[in-house]
Amino acid sequence: MNRELRRIRPIRRADVQGMHVWELDEDIAMASGITKPRSLEVFQTMYEKYFLKVNQSLLLYSIILDERVIGRAELGLIDRENGNAAFGIVIGEQSSWGKGYGKEAIIELLGVAFNELHLHKVYCEVYAFNQRSLNMMDSLGFHRDGVLREHELFHDVYHDLVVFSMLATEFKEICVGK
Template sequence: MMKREPRRIRPIRREDVPGMHVWELDEEIAMASGITKPRSLEVFQTMYEKYFLKVNHSLQLYSIILDGRVIGRAELGLIDRENGHAAFGIVIGERTSWGNGYGKEAILELLGVAFEELHLHKVYCEVYTFNERSLNMMKSLRFRQDGILRDHEFFHDAYHDLAVFSMMDTEFRADL
C-alpha cells in the first residue's frame, strides 16, 4: 500500500483565527497581502464569524497545517459556479515555514478542491509585481500570466501593478 502524504489544508476553525490575526500585524506580510491598516482582533474575529455563519457562499477558507499547527491560510473566493471560476489567495504566516514548499503544496491541494470537488473550469489570482516570491511560485506551478493590471491598487502612498495568473482545469489535470 502506498503511503499517502498528510493533507496540508483543512477548513478553517474558529480557534485558528487569533493566530492568523498576528500575521496581519506583520508589516512584510501585510504589504504582500495589500493590507493598509491592520484590524483589531475584535474586528478580525467578527469578519471571520460572518464566514462561520455562512453569510458568504462564494468563499471557502482553509488553514494550512504543518505538524498539527496552523502556519498559513488559503482561500477560494469569488466562487462563480455559473461561469465556473474562482479567485484564490494564500499566505504563509509563520516565517520559519517560508521557502520550504508548503505554500506550493497547499496551492496544489486547493486546486484539487477547485477542480475535482467544485468542478470549476478556471482558478485565478492577482499578485503584486513587487512580490517576487509569489510571482516565482505562480510560474513554478505553471500558472499562465494573463496580463498586468497597471497601477491597479493604491496603498502605502503609491500605486502598484498586479500580475494576473490563471490555470484551467485541463492544465491542472495534464500536470497530474
C-alpha cells in the same frame, strides 16, 4: 508531497486568533496588501460571518504543518455559473517560508477547486513587487494573463498587479506529470 499528508483543512474558529498576528506583521502585510491592520475584534467578527455562512462564494482553509496552523488559503468570488474562482494564500509563520508548504497548499486548493467544485478556472492577482509569489505561480505552471497597470493604491503608491490563471485541463496535465 506525501499524498497521505493533507496540507490544508477547513478553517476552524480556534485558528482565527493566531491568524490575526500575521495581519500585524509588516512583511506579510506588504505582500498581502494590508494597509490598515484590523483589530482582533473586527478580525474575529469578519471570520464569524464566514462561519455563519453569510457568504456562499468563499471557502477558507488553514494550512497545517505538524498539527499547527502556519498559513491560510482561500477560494473566493466563487462563480458557479461561469465556473471560476479567485484564490489567495499566505504563509503566516515566517520560519515556514521557502520550504514548499505554500506550493503544496495551492496544489491541494486547486484539487478542491477542480475536482470537488468542478470549476473551469482559478485565478489570482499578485503584486508585481512580490517576486517570491510571482516565482511560485510560474513554477506551478500558472498562465500569466497580463498586468493590471497601477491597479491598487498601497502605501500612497499605485502598484501593478500580475494576473495568473489555471484551467482545469492544465491542472490535470500537471497532475499526470507528477
